[in-house]
Amino acid sequence: MSRYTLGLDYGSDSVRALLVDVATGEELASHLVNYPRWAQGLYCDPSKDQFRQHPQDYIDSLVEVVNGLWSHVPAGTADKVVGMSFDTTGSTPVAINSQGTPLALTEEFAENPNAMFILWKDHTSIKEANEITQAATNNDVNYLSHMGGIYSSEWYWAKALHIFRVDSSVKAATYSWVEHCDWMTALMCGTTHPEALKLGRCATGHKQMWNEQWGGFPPNSFFTSIDPLLDGVVDTLNATTEPSDQVAGNLTAEWAEKLGLPQGIVIGYGAFDCHMGAVAANVRPGVLTKVMGTSTCDITVTSKEQLGDTCVKGICGQVDGSVIPGLIGLEAGQSAFGDLYAWFKNLVLWPTRQLTNLSDAEQALVNKLEDSILVDLSNAAAALPVTSSDVTALDWVNGRRTPDADQSVAMALTGLKMGTDAPKFFKALVEATAFGARAITERFQSEGVPIESVVVIGGISKKSDYVMQTCADVWNCPIDVLESEQSCALGAAIMAAVAAGEHATVADAQKVMASSVCHQYLPNPERVAVYDALYANYQALASYVNGDKA
Ligand SMILES: Nc1ncnc2c1ncn2[C@@H]1O[C@H](COP(=O)(O)OP(=O)(O)O)[C@@H](O)[C@H]1O
Numbered sequence: 001m002s003r004y005t006l007g008l009d010y011g012s013d014s015v016r017a018l019l020v021d022v023a024t025g026e027e028l029a030s031h032l033v034n035y036p037r038w039a040q041g042l043y044c045d046p047s048k049d050q051f052r053q054h055p056q057d058y059i060d061s062l063v064e065v066v067n068g069l070w071s072h073v074p075a076g077t078a079d080k081v082v083g084m085s086f087d088t089t090g091s092t093p094v095a096i097n098s099q100g101t102p103l104a105l106t107e108e109f110a111e112n113p114n115a116m117f118i119l120w121k122d123h124t125s126i127k128e129a130n131e132i133t134q135a136a137t138n139n140d141v142n143y144l145s146h147m148g149g150i151y152s153s154e155w156y157w158a159k160a161l162h163i164f165r166v167d168s169s170v171k172a173a174t175y176s177w178v179e180h181c182d183w184m185t186a187l188m189c190g191t192t193h194p195e196a197l198k199l200g201r202c203a204t205g206h207k208q209m210w211n212e213q214w215g216g217f218p219p220n221s222f223f224t225s226i227d228p229l230l231d232g233v234v235d236t237l238n239a240t241t242e243p244s245d246q247v248a249g250n251l252t253a254e255w256a257e258k259l260g261l262p263q264g265i266v267i268g269y270g271a272f273d274c275h276m277g278a279v280a281a282n283v284r285p286g287v288l289t290k291v292m293g294t295s296t297c298d299i300t301v302t303s304k305e306q307l308g309d310t311c312v313k314g315i316c317g318q319v320d321g322s323v324i325p326g327l328i329g330l331e332a333g334q335s336a337f338g339d340l341y342a343w344f345k346n347l348v349l350w351p352t353r354q355l356t357n358l359s360d361a362e363q364a365l366v367n368k369l370e371d372s373i374l375v376d377l378s379n380a381a382a383a384l385p386v387t388s389s390d391v392t393a394l395d396w397v398n399g400r401r402t403p404d405a406d407q408s409v410a411m412a413l414t415g416l417k418m419g420t421d422a423p424k425f426f427k428a429l430v431e432a433t434a435f436g437a438r439a440i441t442e443r444f445q446s447e448g449v450p451i452e453s454v455v456v457i458g459g460i461s462k463k464s465d466y467v468m469q470t471c472a473d474v475w476n477c478p479i480d481v482l483e484s485e486q487s488c489a490l491g492a493a494i495m496a497a498v499a500a501g502e503h504a505t506v507a508d509a510q511k512v513m514a515s516s517v518c519h520q521y522l523p524n525p526e527r528v529a530v531y532d533a534l535y536a537n538y539q540a541l542a543s544y545v546n547g548d549k550a
Pocket residue numbers: 011012013014292293294295337338339340341342374375378458459460463464467
């Protein structure tokens with residue numbers, strides 16, 4: 001009898017569900033649901049770098065996205081599901097009360113953005129991140145040694161401290177903080193109470209300073225040395241963390257009924273989207289898997305023997321078992337990738353968005369512009385020559401995640417002239433994202449982590465030949481595109497299959513369930529040299545912007 005697992009991928013804008021055959025890797029059905037409150041722009045203020053998501057969005061969209069699968073498969077398929085796992089964005093934590101309930105799910109805080117999930121891209125906690133970096137760096141034990149040495153405003157402790165400082169009512173009602181991927185897992189298992197809450201290795205190791213080298217989390221005294229407001233939080237956390245191939249619990253009767261699934265099926269430990277996506281991409285030492293979406297997230301793995309005592313500088317951490325059990329998972333990424341293109345799209349379409357009382361024909365024209373502008377700009381940019389005097393831009397429109405996190409920096413450009421039109425400007429932005437990615441690969445290599453090939457997943461890898469060809473030319477290496485349209489959800493389904501005992505190891509599961517490559521981009525040799533020159537311009541501009549801050 002066929003058996004299936006379910007992967008749930010919570011992206012920034014939407015949740016995707018994927019149903020996978022554990023014996024063949026066949027993707028039987030997928031479904032996508034956009035978060036309703038997020039889609040209205042509620043609880044966010046981009047001018048303040050504030051991005052919050054209501055927990056009810058996650059709950060409502062979960063029920064809709066899973067039940068949306070069953071109309072696409074034969075009756076009775078749901079009864080053959082044996083496991084389910086989650087991947088989410090990260091670090092996206094929420095304050096919970098002593099019962100384990102996110103505060104925004106209580107009446108008092110239902111409309112308070114500080115009581116909601118603080119999305120990974122929310123950069124309101126830059127000051128707090130800098131204080132954590134200083135405290136760790138000056139401490140006898142550097143708790144950031146395995147997290148790249150710099151704490152980011154995109155991560156758990158900075159977000160928690162910032163909310164405590166700006167909202168005393170939330171501080172008073174908060175018992176602890178939990179990552180999105182761990183809370184979804186606990187919700188399915190009925191283990192959201194802090195005393196029952198289980199934490200995954202991925203989120204704790206990459207964002208919460210957990211490491212077996214110091215026996216788990218840093219001591220409470222470290223956190224109170226930063227600010228007494230953090231007193232006691234770390235003591236509420238379960239310091240026993242597990243990789244995603246382990247069983248976190250079993251589906252409760254309540255959620256089995258809501259989702260149309262068998263009660264008691266295995267729920268695997270949750271992890272971040274790119275770490276699960278890397279599993280679907282067959283990540284292994286020497287392979288860099290890159291999730292290319294609104295942002296990018298780079299994952300590679302290596303052995304403890306290869307890495308030795310090296311603490312890789314300026315990345316998002318190196319964690320034993322955060323991707324593949326038994327291997328060190330290393331994470332990097334860019335805070336904006338597709339978001340940089342979306343920023344430019346919003347810029348050039350501002351006038352049309354001011355129009356009101358449009359006729360049907362006028363509205364149709366505006367809609368066409370909205371739907372086609374990135375494609376049109378890409379086609380025009382692809383036809384342009386590439387010269388060493390072209391406009392050069394930085395990709396730091398949402399700060400810099402890696403190498404060397406600094407969310408206070410912004411983008412900059414050089415070479416703008418009267419003849420710089422929208423396609424030339426867009427070309428510079430696409431090249432900027434490719435340059436930012438190249439800087440990450442060069443950091444891994446300079447720190448002794450081998451990168452010999454690149455596998456790309458995520459929306460952009462399938463949306464734009466122009467972006468992908470530019471990346472191949474700038475990186476001067478072949479780029480393999482994964483077949484699966486939902487690689488992160490596929491990785492979660494693979495981990496659920498191992499947790500459910502359908503495969504003895506992740507490697508065994510990958511053999512039959514991981515996705516194949518559907519396309520390869522090869523560098524244009526005649527463009528490699530000129531991109532090397534433009535990359536030097538990028539590096540000079542980056543140094544200038546960084547130097548400004550010295
Ligand atoms: N034709 C295109 N060319 C380049 N980028 C695109 C195109 N269409 C959409 N995008 C970008 O794709 C990104 C969304 O990627 P996707 O992987 O679907 O989302 P998420 O990162 O939330 O998973 C957006 O930032 C958008 O700007």
